[in-house]
Amino acid sequence: xxxxxxxxxxxxxxxxxxxxxxxxxxxxxxxxxxxxxxxxxxxxxxxxxxxxxxxxxxxxxxxxxxxxxxxxxxxxxxxxxxxxxxxxxxxxxxxxxxxxxxxxxxxxxxxxxxxxxxxxxxx
Numbered sequence: 001x002x003x004x005x006x007x008x009x010x011x012x013x014x015x016x017x018x019x020x021x022x023x024x025x026x027x028x029x030x031x032x033x034x035x036x037x038x039x040x041x042x043x044x045x046x047x048x049x050x051x052x053x054x055x056x057x058x059x060x061x062x063x064x065x066x067x068x069x070x071x072x073x074x075x076x077x078x079x080x081x082x083x084x085x086x087x088x089x090x091x092x093x094x095x096x097x098x099x100x101x102x103x104x105x106x107x108x109x110x111x112x113x114x115x116x117x118x119x120x121x122x123x
Contacts, residue, residue: 002026002112004096009117012086016121020081022096022114030074033099035110036081038092038119045095047105049081059105064090088123 008020022034035050049060049070058070067086072079079096094117097110104110 002029002032002098004098004112004114006094006096006114006117009094009119011120011122014086014088014121014123016086017082017084018086018119020083020094020096020117020119022079022081024077024079024098027100029077029098031100033103033109034070034072034079035097035099035105036070036079037095037097037107038090039095039116040089040092043092045107047107048094050103050105051079052103061105083119086119086121088121091119091121093118 003025005023012018031053033052036048037045038048039045047061051058051070051072055072067084069082096114098112099110
């Protein structure tokens with residue numbers, strides 16, 4: 001079992017920044033692929049970013065590429081999502097996820113999920 005707890009969400013003006021954190025406990029964090037997803041009201045959950053267990057490879061949705069940066073600290077069992085140049089369309093609940101199987105950018109590639117943290121960007 002893996003428990004994931006997100007933090008760092010909030011209200012920010014367009015153009016501002018937020019840093020999300022996801023603290024993990026339980027099964028070996030350092031062997032997990034970690035991902036961030038988001039879900040806006042009335043929309044399906046969508047992939048945002050992911051990072052391999054070693055941190056050596058990162059992936060981003062086109063909509064956030066160049067603005068968001070994912071990173072991880074395996075010593076602290078924590079993954080981060082630095083979000084810069086935020087836009088109103090980034091408003092959503094952001095979820096952290098951990099996967100121990102085949103790497104992927106879809107929800108079914110991840111085995112464990114956090115409860116989500118709300119990010120609201122005002123225009």
